[in-house]
Amino acid sequence: MEKYTSSELANLYQIHPNTIRLYERLGYITPSKRSANNYRVFTKLHVLQVKICRCIFGYPFTNKTIRNAGNEVMWASSKQDFRTGKQNAKQYIQIIEQELDIATKTTSLLYGWANEVKPKQFLAGGDYLSRKEVAAYFNTTVESVRNWERNRLIYSVREGEKGERLYSSSDFNRISIIYMLIQAGFSIASIQRSLVTYENGYKNEIITALNHPKYEELTSVGDRWIYELTRLKQAAKAIPSIFEELMTL
Known part of the structure; x- marks a missing residue:
């Protein structure tokens, strides 16, 4: 099984290692195990969980309902309840479409x-x-x-x-x-x-x-609102397939 340090996992998504630690602290990814020298050890499971997080974060024009729905997706992923996570992802997409x-x-x-x-x-x-x-x-x-x-x-x-x-x-x-x-x-x-x-x-x-x-x-305010929500929708549509990949681990 391939293993990753915090820095290696962060580099896959061009984010700071502290962001990985934040995701773990907030319950967005499964808690990592520790090596003999007490360093965090991440696996393919975490690679895909962080991928889900990156599909959700970083988009403006999201209201509280969209953010809460995104949290439900990530929390299900963290708990490794992948079927529920996939269902939550579909609901998340519907909420974005409404907005x-x-x-x-x-x-x-x-x-x-x-x-x-x-x-x-x-x-x-x-x-x-x-x-x-x-x-x-x-x-x-x-x-x-x-x-x-x-x-x-x-x-x-x-x-x-x-x-x-x-x-x-x-x-x-x-x-x-x-x-x-x-x-x-x-x-x-x-x-x-x-x-x-x-x-x-x-x-x-x-x-x-x-x-x-x-x-x-x-x-241009309205144009950008539509543009950013469309980007968010496209990112969200990738999440169900990530859950399918998680189910194969």
Whole structure:
């Protein structure tokens, strides 16, 4: 059986040996055995487990739901429960696909917003969603939606039969753009400035209001979101076959 030191295993993936130790400490790979001189000893098992980790880490625009699903994949791998891990990997891919669908729709809205084209509505004209339903759609928390309200990013003047806040199609479109900008790393304050700028008719100054040097155009935010999620999806699709290889060890 081929054996590896921490440095040798790290070199396979061009990462630091401390990263291997971190994966072990967090339970993402099976604990290594020790040699007579107390050095960590890794095997082919760990090579494949780290390969799974590298398919999951290093991608921006991941929300908490995606990260949690990725953790479940790695923890199953670490426990050598490879069948469960393969199932978790398929669920992980589905969650990424859901986020990619949101990204695609929101980017379409963003192009309309930036170019003053009437956007396609996410919801049917007479449909309304509650805070809880909005949070569920974006895989976020009800408290996050409340926080957007408190910071005056979104408004809702309509209430349901139980007095709960309800959001219309236009509200939902606005929330979609807010969610995307938050995923891109913009602060609540900069998003608020941008929305106020847009509402006051200064479309050409939206990106200046965001005060983010990485993006020359507002639409490039959405393009990069889709690009990074597509990369993540491609990496994730390799994970089930890694579990199949693990089953043969």
